[in-house]
Amino acid sequence: MTTVLAFDTATDVVTVAVGRHGAVVASRVVESGRAHAEHLVPTVRDVLAEAGLALTALDALAVGVGPGRFTGLRVGVTTAKALALALDVPVVGLGTLDVIAHPWRDDERDVVAVVDARRREVFWSRYRPRGGRLEPVVAPTVASPADLVAALGTDEVCCVGDGVDRYRAVLAAAPGVECLPPQYSAPSPLALCELADAACAAGAADAPDALVPVYLRESDAVINWEQARPGGPT
Amino acid sequence: MLILGIETSCDETAAAVVADGRVVHSSVVSSQVDLHARYGGVVPEEASRAHVDLIVPVVRDALAAAGVTLADLDAVAACHGPGLAGALLVGVSAAKALALAADVPYVGVNHLEAHCGAGWLDHDLATPLAVLLVSGGHTLLVEVAARGEHRVLGSTVDDAAGEAFDKVARFLGLGYPGGPAIDRLAADGDRTAIAFPRAMPGELDASFSGLKTAVVQYVRAHPEAPVADVAASFQEAVVDQLVDKLARAADAVGAATLVLGGGVAANSRLRERTAALAAATGREVFLPPLALCTDNAAMIAAAAAVRLVADGPTPLDAGVDPNLGLG
């Protein structure tokens, strides 16, 4: 059945795709920088027009829930929630790192997705290709590039994502690491459509209220407040 | 003309349905004050996160309370500034998505303009207005010659009035938010007990940072001074300064009506003195109910009706402006 509108705004790129049965019907990838709120809704409108579809033709929505840039993440998740409310369709949250790693699911090595987390840190997770799928090995986490290199040791892995672009020199110095080139760093339309279709088929689509961004980092105020009170939050 | 308005510029997640820029069909406000209380002020990242969680339930409630669906709307509006960038983006993103889905115009609304126009909700106001807009984020004197026509006459050169209340309340150990705490305590104090300074006399601009410093110095020098007297005297110094400037602004523009707006407009002494000023000068006065003084989305939807007629829809590729000014 499923015709899905899927998008991800957790990196500096806005990816929007309309998929049917996991195939891309129409898509755009926009270098957006910090201007996601400006680009996302017009891009959704344009992609639907290119697909020749009205919003009412959608069966479900999918959105990248991070981890990634907090502001971009909120623009994407809020837009997905509002569209789901308006269209009365379910919405599924996709892990942004899962989407970035997805095209490498047939590699013989483990795949490490790495997204720039600012403040000299990265969000990363590790997957093992098995039977055309990626199985999670290390769940999404936040670390310095040096700690990521230490965690990888001498393992043979391929690393992909905009965190690789940012810290290529550090990561490439690790013995077993291949850094994939920048054209693979952003969430791809096909990966969004395939994962969205699989998630919908698995019954993962839910009401918009269930959709929550994955921040993986408390705000500074919470960190400072909890550090100032050894007992933790009350 | 039925408009859904959304407001997320600071720490209130709000949605409202307003007809013809005047009639409130619903107005839902979900305050985050408890979330921010432990930090003694609004934390932008926490506020932005809370808006994401609250926006759908609040919009759903506003539509249900008005007994309408998105298909009944003629436009969807959101506050696009001034305010916290990350917080504004939530409301603007939601409004654009809803407008796209409902196939109606999106309207970006200036928060300050919305405050100035809140008086027209369910009321008629004789123009020109002299509006005193006082909150934790702003302290402005505005001439409203006609609905939608604004000119800023004066503003604070440092802290906002509400910020001064919060800072002094924190210093006195009264908690957050400071305005209501000081207002309550001041009721038991002597407002003539301590002669705190009134800054920038004779001008339309205001200043509160010196007053805050004076309170701190006084309490350190007089630890025995009753806190209620300190609160009452501080409050009187703020209100004196504000009412003096409102009087000058009203004279300067020949105001027919005096209007208060913003969270500090809930202050009982400010309301009392503003009403007295209006009576003494033969002017009308509009002291909005608390729900219209503090941040709400009905004022956004009302201002959007005026903007939509005057300027047309806002493009879907418009962003937010955290430093947006007025007039």
Ligand SMILES: [Zn+2]
């Ligand atoms: Zn306000």
